[in-house]
Amino acid sequence: MEDTIYAPSSAIGGAIAIIRISGEQAGRVSELLDRDPARTPREMVHARLSLRGELIDDCVAVYFPAPRSYSGEHMMELNVHGGMQTVQRVLGALATLGFRPAECGEFTKRAFLNGKMDLSAAEAVMDVINADAEQSLKSALAQLQGSIKREITSVEELLTDALSGIDAAIDYPDEAEEDTIEALPESLSAAIARVDAMIAKARRGRVLRDGLQVAIVGRPNVGKSSLMNAVLGSDRAIVTAVAGTTRDIIDEKVSMDGVPVRLIDTAGIREASDEAERIGVDRARDALIRADVVCLVLDASVPMTEQDTKLLADTQNSTRIVVLNKSDLPQACAYAGEAIRISAKTGDGLRELQEKILALAAPERADGSTITNERHIRALELALTALRDAETADELDCAATDVKNALHHLGSITGTDVDASVIDRIFERFCVGK
Ligand SMILES: Nc1nc2c(ncn2[C@@H]2O[C@H](COP(=O)(O)OP(=O)(O)OP(=O)(O)O)[C@@H](O)[C@H]2O)c(=O)[nH]1
Numbered sequence: 001m002e003d004t005i006y007a008p009s010s011a012i013g014g015a016i017a018i019i020r021i022s023g024e025q026a027g028r029v030s031e032l033l034d035r036d037p038a039r040t041p042r043e044m045v046h047a048r049l050s051l052r053g054e055l056i057d058d059c060v061a062v063y064f065p066a067p068r069s070y071s072g073e074h075m076m077e078l079n080v081h082g083g084m085q086t087v088q089r090v091l092g093a094l095a096t097l098g099f100r101p102a103e104c105g106e107f108t109k110r111a112f113l114n115g116k117m118d119l120s121a122a123e124a125v126m127d128v129i130n131a132d133a134e135q136s137l138k139s140a141l142a143q144l145q146g147s148i149k150r151e152i153t154s155v156e157e158l159l160t161d162a163l164s165g166i167d168a169a170i171d172y173p174d175e176a177e178e179d180t181i182e183a184l185p186e187s188l189s190a191a192i193a194r195v196d197a198m199i200a201k202a203r204r205g206r207v208l209r210d211g212l213q214v215a216i217v218g219r220p221n222v223g224k225s226s227l228m229n230a231v232l233g234s235d236r237a238i239v240t241a242v243a244g245t246t247r248d249i250i251d252e253k254v255s256m257d258g259v260p261v262r263l264i265d266t267a268g269i270r271e272a273s274d275e276a277e278r279i280g281v282d283r284a285r286d287a288l289i290r291a292d293v294v295c296l297v298l299d300a301s302v303p304m305t306e307q308d309t310k311l312l313a314d315t316q317n318s319t320r321i322v323v324l325n326k327s328d329l330p331q332a333c334a335y336a337g338e339a340i341r342i343s344a345k346t347g348d349g350l351r352e353l354q355e356k357i358l359a360l361a362a363p364e365r366a367d368g369s370t371i372t373n374e375r376h377i378r379a380l381e382l383a384l385t386a387l388r389d390a391e392t393a394d395e396l397d398c399a400a401t402d403v404k405n406a407l408h409h410l411g412s413i414t415g416t417d418v419d420a421s422v423i424d425r426i427f428e429r430f431c432v433g434k
């Protein structure tokens, strides 16, 4: 870990590129500069960067001495011109100082290892970068500020109290207060209730990271692809008057009122006429099963067909919205149930449809303590199982072991109790430079 590392932190091709250097030796970047930023910490310094007398770039440099830096180590940040040539030459010059290129997420990994942030906050860094809807960003930002850590710590405190009570009862059975064993289930059930509520909320909150899956299904030619395009505001899917146009799943992300939604356009469902269409229809059925919300599209300008009736029955138990499309044409469809009338052509009714989707399935608005990370949810589930075991244990020392187990799983979320291999796997998924 003592290596001094460097990496470009901004996207390639901008006007300015940010290059970060972190480690014991970061201050030695000054050897390449005609002014020393380390003399005025945390202040931007305009300097020329050269290698062996040859000018490489005019840059702005900032020095952050440890521990007041992102990684908790000495850090230098260089703002250089963004061209590929310049960036490559600056990186080459840094290599001559004996520094090495940073691995994915290595700056953040060091920040975690140096105690600048807990593991759940470090993981939220990538969620902040990847957030593509307002609500997702809000939840990731809250996690970055330590919201999960706070929530977990309070459950940990509850369990640590319970544990010391159990330990006392084991060590001094005679002296133990009479109600220790009696009090045990109470503190345990309080912890169980807390973890349970966190998991339930997390399941809803997961949508904030992965998007609400909305499948558009229906028989061929009812206007599914037209609806997809109308919501996206672009000609993403091919639309023709020929039935059986869409063959494969088309999947696009949109933000509806700040909620990330994955819209899935599917092949028209019917008895397929060839192999490719058959596979397409299978995939459509698959999407229908997996979706959080199913929009079943009917063509309101023609009478209902047998296929429509069948699809209505098939989707009966799904979270479903019946969409009567082509409201701009003379109406001939006799569907009498609850439905939303739209025209993918004119855009009529689209707003109402989107509101209906969100009303049916949108997660509660993100609040800081919503856990959205799959790894955290799994750890909570394991903790919950251990706590339930403790609750039903006959022996005090079995209960103590179960509670310790639960504490271990909770600690793996914030990183106080986690294997190095888990940490490695987490940061491998980061981008370089973060
Ligand atoms: N008048 C009118 N025509 C529409 C509307 N929506 C779709 N269409 C037309 O209906 C035909 C079929 O539209 P698509 O969007 O390709 O239908 P689809 O359901 O995706 O069809 P498949 O991919 O074959 O299953 C096209 O000619 C569209 O222009 C609408 O709201 N009003």
Ligand SMILES: [Mg+2]
Residues within 6 Å of the ligand: 224, 225, 226, 237, 238, 239, 245, 246, 266, 267, 268
């Ligand atoms: Mg289509």
